[in-house]
Amino acid sequence: MKFNKNALMMTLLKSRTFIVLIILVVFFSFASPTFLTSKSLLLIAKHVALYGILGIGMTYVIITGGIDLSVGAVVGLSGMIAGGLINEGLQMFGYTLYFSVPMIALITIICGAAVGVVNGFLITRFNVAPFIATLGMMYVARGFAMLRSNGATFSNIVGKEALGNTGFELFGRDIWGIPVGAIILAVIAVGASVVLKKTPFGWHVFSIGGNERAAKLSGVKVNQVKLMVYLFSGACSAIVGIITASQLVASHPASGESWEMNAIAAAVLGGTSMAGGIGTIGGTIVGAFVIGVINDGMVMCGVSEFWQMVIKGLVIVLAVIIDQFQRNLQAKMALQARSKDAVVH
């Protein structure tokens, strides 16, 4: 009987973030009459898209046993790159080049990925601890974002018909009532989840977090995999930078500040282990929803900004405690299963 109780407990624990999400939605829909309106749900979806995409890149990084603190700064930097290219173009050899919006998006993503590559190089080539390497790049990226305009905002980044660079605000709009950001999130989430679960690359990501030395000895190209993972995180940040600039129709060099924490929180709430080796994309998405609902729900209820911080912090710590509890229970159940096997053996 005890076994059954454990099994039920386990199912509840495994879906705990989801349960928390449902509880939060129910709570806020009673607490604030505006919460369950399509307008506020759209707003939440827009925010969730941002944390979710950052969280996906972060999940990959954390599974390898690393961390990427530069994502928030890269959001700011890539917003500035995209906004600058639209409003001012690229000055080269005395000419000013203007690009079409798809080209701008591509360039921005490449720049974000490049920051990730630098992170990856620092970590794999020079053995800098991920925390330090990405902390350094966080300042560098934020600094460049400020330098781009001397701290000023690029406003009204809609482009000019004559220059052929209109349409940037599309990334912040809705299609068939769904925010484009959320659609991009869904596409990236499905792709990232498939790669993580169904391809050798995904296994290798998990193997590095589980036992890096063993991975190396097994023939996993550890450095290459790590480089790819940081590159991916950088690219995700750039995508978020584009979406958020597009949503605001302006790029502000300070945007994305401390978003790395939201990304980490989304991953951890979703069951990713900070020690590496464990995590899922689906979990991170649910985690991002929890963060989004808490943030916006509390705003709609009129909770003060300072109390919001306290509550968010407590939710994250609580999530990790429950996570540990689940792991202990899992180990206990495995032990029980193992002793059963031992009889057979």
Added chain:
Amino acid sequence: MENRDGANDICLHAQNIDKLYPGTKALDQVSFDVHTGKVNVLIGENGAGKSTLMKIIAGIEQPTAGELFLDGRQVSFRSTVEARRYGIGIIHQELSLFPNLNVYQNIFMANEKTKNGCFLDNKKHYALAHEVLERLEYPIKPDTLVGNLRVGQQQMIEIARNLIQEGLKILIMDEPTSSLSEMEVEVLFKIMRELTAAGISIVYISHRLEEIMRIGDYITILRDGKLVAKASVCGIDLPWIVRQMTGEGKSYPKKDHSVDWAGQETVLEVKDLTLPKSGGGYLLDHVSFDLKKGEILGIYGLLGAGRTEIFECIMGLRPEHTGTIVMNGQEIPVKSLSEQIGRGFAWVPEDRQREGLVQTLSIGKNISLSSLKQYVRGIFLNERMEGKSIDQMIREIHIKVADKSLPILSLSGGNQQKVVIAKGILTSPKILLLDEPSRGIDIGAKTEVFDIINQYAAQGLPLIVISSELNEIIAIADRIVVLSNGIKTAEFTGDEITEDNLVLASYKGHHGHNSKEKEFSGHEIQ
């Protein structure tokens, strides 16, 4: 033997290999041959250079000088991947598995089968893993999480991993049996014979000399990084090997069985210790024993017999156990580890690397770790007092170390084990529990560890020693309790302690093993 086969049957030849590390010469002009389809044994004490030589052959390390020839052609490997491409596989001494992944993921790591060259074919992984585990007679479900397996089971996964490698020509096994039970060793030997019959060459490193005599074809002995002897196994005997390894005749000290234990005071009494297993049955089934002052009590049994569980119960790690534990005539409620340490129990765990040492700390800090409280004055650590105790400990149990502030990993396995024992002894325990104290260390160091155990027993410290090596437990213990399948099947003292008796008793708790019993006792006698 050798002239019959000629030179063609050497598939890998290492010529005059040198390997320099800063300050030491790990290998000095060593030449080594791997005979095709044979078990090539490599032995030597720890630090003799066996593992270094194997790492060079497997591409993990590169030689400072010297050449490798594979099938007559010169080769050099810059990585394990490259060596593997030539058909060289290695099973590492320290487990190198992924605890966060399942069995088949571990087996096929970096060797994945895919559909359309892109997506993992997990059905195939599952089926192939199942097949190879069947072949190993080890029915673990392929989707079990490896972190939840026992050390012995994990070792089997490590072996399975190499067996699925295509084009395997040479398999290097660095102490594969150190954590296996006798039964698992038998299966492993069967597999090894199958492999050699299929033309695969095996390089085998082991500290268990009896095994080498049974399974080996050719033997190469290293001492201090130099090649000392090479021979065909059929022409030599055990004492010869030991002489070559140590440079002198060495054997375990004989145990004096003349003490009258009945007259000694009883320190610990364990009555009806029972540890239930979920889903029915017991990990420990009403096990009772006692321990006298200054006595060395041995616990022998196969893997899964419940040896380690006894220590776990005594140390308070298994609060679900039942039964009574009486210490110095007083019944004690065993609830938590810290309480038990407070009562004077010290425990030297089985897995030295994972549970015994803090790899990032120095030798000295590892020794004083459990007894730091004694050296606190006010709020500060009195380093002079701490250092004095550490130095005394190092002297007392002869840890070979130039400087106690060196990293722990700079020591050989044997000296690391002594550090773990020193840590336990420094807490001035009333009872010392040692789980496999001689696992994975060389003969010289084993003898020294046994000397230490005897030395403290002579001072009146009661000890319980778990060992899965017959000759060792016979040499060290005054009395031996044999467990089988969670049941205490026998207790031997004095002249009753023989290999035959122990082996027979260790199979009693299993049903339907009669034929095996005969087979086992047969070759244990030698």
